[in-house]
Amino acid sequence: MRNWLLISGLWGSAIVIGIILSGTDVMQRRTAERHSVLELILGESRTVLSKKMFDFADLYFHGGVYVGHCTHGLHGEGATDHDEHNHDHDAEGLRGYTAVHRDGKEDEHHAHHAHDHADHAVDWWSAINNARIPHEHRHLRGERFEKEVLPWMWASIKSDPHNVLAFSVGSYWLVNRLDRPEEGLALIKEGIRNNPDDAELVFTLGTLQLHNFDQRDRALQAFKEARDKWRKQLLEWRRMESRSDADKPDLLLYRRILQYLARLSEQRGELATAANYYEEAALAAKGEPGIQRGLRQKADKLRATNVESGQPEN
Amino acid sequence: MISYRKVTAVAAASILELFRRKDVYVALILAAAIIFPLTTVALFGVEGVVRYLREIALMLMWLFSIVLTITTAARQFPGEIQRRTILPLLSKPVRRSEVVLGKFVGATSASSLALVLFYVCYAILVGGRTGSWISWVLVQAFILHVCFLALVTALTLLGSMILTPSANITCCTLVVVSMLLFGQQLPEFAGNASTGVNGLVWVVHAVAPHFEFYDLRIRLVHEWGIMPLGIALGIVAYTVVYAAVLLSATVYAFKRKRL
Numbered sequence: 001m002r003n004w005l006l007i008s009g010l011w012g013s014a015i016v017i018g019i020i021l022s023g024t025d026v027m028q029r030r031t032a033e034r035h036s037v038l039e040l041i042l043g044e045s046r047t048v049l050s051k052k053m054f055d056f057a058d059l060y061f062h063g064g065v066y067v068g069h070c071t072h073g074l075h076g077e078g079a080t081d082h083d084e085h086n087h088d089h090d091a092e093g094l095r096g097y098t099a100v101h102r103d104g105k106e107d108e109h110h111a112h113h114a115h116d117h118a119d120h121a122v123d124w125w126s127a128i129n130n131a132r133i134p135h136e137h138r139h140l141r142g143e144r145f146e147k148e149v150l151p152w153m154w155a156s157i158k159s160d161p162h163n164v165l166a167f168s169v170g171s172y173w174l175v176n177r178l179d180r181p182e183e184g185l186a187l188i189k190e191g192i193r194n195n196p197d198d199a200e201l202v203f204t205l206g207t208l209q210l211h212n213f214d215q216r217d218r219a220l221q222a223f224k225e226a227r228d229k230w231r232k233q234l235l236e237w238r239r240m241e242s243r244s245d246a247d248k249p250d251l252l253l254y255r256r257i258l259q260y261l262a263r264l265s266e267q268r269g270e271l272a273t274a275a276n277y278y279e280e281a282a283l284a285a286k287g288e289p290g291i292q293r294g295l296r297q298k299a300d301k302l303r304a305t306n307v308e309s310g311q312p313e314n
Numbered sequence: 315m316i317s318y319r320k321v322t323a324v325a326a327a328s329i330l331e332l333f334r335r336k337d338v339y340v341a342l343i344l345a346a347a348i349i350f351p352l353t354t355v356a357l358f359g360v361e362g363v364v365r366y367l368r369e370i371a372l373m374l375m376w377l378f379s380i381v382l383t384i385t386t387a388a389r390q391f392p393g394e395i396q397r398r399t400i401l402p403l404l405s406k407p408v409r410r411s412e413v414v415l416g417k418f419v420g421a422t423s424a425s426s427l428a429l430v431l432f433y434v435c436y437a438i439l440v441g442g443r444t445g446s447w448i449s450w451v452l453v454q455a456f457i458l459h460v461c462f463l464a465l466v467t468a469l470t471l472l473g474s475m476i477l478t479p480s481a482n483i484t485c486c487t488l489v490v491v492s493m494l495l496f497g498q499q500l501p502e503f504a505g506n507a508s509t510g511v512n513g514l515v516w517v518v519h520a521v522a523p524h525f526e527f528y529d530l531r532i533r534l535v536h537e538w539g540i541m542p543l544g545i546a547l548g549i550v551a552y553t554v555v556y557a558a559v560l561l562s563a564t565v566y567a568f569k570r571k572r573l
């Protein structure tokens with residue numbers, strides 16, 4: 001009888017403590033932050049899980065073979081000779097598929113990072129394992145195969161809705177590889193809802209609206225928003241006490257936002273504004289003298305045209 | 315000389331036991347409960363995605379086959395010894411080596427029959443979505459999976475002679491899972507280990523059963539085609555030799571065991 005009373009007392013205490021804690025600011029904030037069941041269960045480990053899922057997507061893209069274990073060039077499943085020579089994401093796998101590819105710069109050459117594992121079998125058992133596991137470098141090509149990475153992208157996004165890279169690459173995949181712009185747009189909008197301060201996702205939205213839906217005004221708005229968010233991120237980074245270069249907002253992204261803004265302004269006939277954007281983009285291209293020179297020349301040319309046409313300076 | 319009739323008689327009892335225990339059906343229902351909802355999902359509105367299903371189905375098949383095989387093999391001797399039913403069996407004109415071989419054949423056949431069920435379900439699952447019901451790589455993967463089960467059974471039977479049932483199940487599961495996960499990386503571990511430790515890792519690499527040899531999931535999931543036949547035959551030969559060594563040790567331990 002005494003034991004029953006003790007147990008009942010402990011239960012009662014636990015319930016009372018639970019009620020008191022649930023009323024505090026800390027608990028309410030935590031509940032608001034962790035809105036999904038997965039977040040509640042996994043906590044911070046969801047970030048690791050999300051990255052792992054993304055790595056799985058990359059692994060699937062390479063036919064289940066780790067890039068570091070490849071001994072041969074590209075083969076099979078629609079791989080072409082073109083792929084063997086113009087392979088721009090070997091080093092990073094799917095991570096290489098960022099917004100850069102939307103500009104049609106997919107064919108930039110990168111070094112091949114294949115390591116010769118299979119030819120260095122030191123004993124029989126290793127030789128058997130090398131024969132068992134394929135070592136060819138293969139990419140998924142064609143819709144039948146390319147859609148196979150989607151479940152892992154989905155899992156990556158669902159396990160961590162703050163994985164910006166997964167949203168970015170996922171939307172790229174849906175739009176450019178699977179010809180599903182509507183789904184890609186929906187995904188990027190979901191990404192923005194989950195990461196409202198991220199400039200890259202808004203920039204990606206802009207490129208989608210421009211290239212796939214021909215919505216120039218909306219795209220211009222998105223690029224302006226992306227620029228503001230990037231600047232805000234930079235300010236926040238500068239305010240950080242222990243800031244590292246790894247956390248610094250990507251200067252290349254800023255330059256690309258400005259270039260888009262310049263191009264769209266130029267198309268709208270706002271030459272002086274466009275020239276200013278090019279000038280700002282040139283400043284963001286520090287360390288790349290060739291690009292900087294090209295952007296400055298464009299700015300000068302636009303200013304000259306603007307003066308000739310007699311439009312007022314901005 | 316071993317009598318195959320006696321071996322078959324002992325084996326038949328083990329096969330009946332597995333299906334009487336209904337473990338296979340539980341495993342099948344559990345697998346179906348996990349896989350079926352996945353087949354109905356169209357992620358991002360895209361249909362016909364199949365590789366992740368293969369991956370998950372094969373992973374479950376491997377997991378369940380390991381559990382079924384180890385538990386089946388681990389129960390062969392301890393139960394009979396505890397219940398004393400082994401004594402009337404040994405009082406008949408049957409040698410201990412024939413009992414061990416019978417138990418081995420029975421446990422391997424029982425696990426393999428369960429595996430047939432798993433592979434049939436897998437073929438239906440994948441074939442229904444891709445139109446390709448059976449392939450050479452599937453046949454090769456199945457044969458090597460059966461060899462895997464035979465080796466696991468032999469190891470567990472030996473364990474049941476020298477360890478308690480729960481310790482045997484734990485140790486065998488540890489060895490099988492560890493070798494499946496890390497067996498291939500042992501030379502790499504040895505290369506990175508300090509002097510002394512690397513020698514130990516090399517010994518493990520040389521002596522421990524390489525269960526990862528039998529895992530062709532990557533070829534099945536990603537449609538890489540079959541492994542070179544010479545290598546596959548080499549793995550079968552490895553299984554025969556390794557299982558023979560383990561069974562000989564089991565017979566030796568069984569002969570010395572006080573019942």
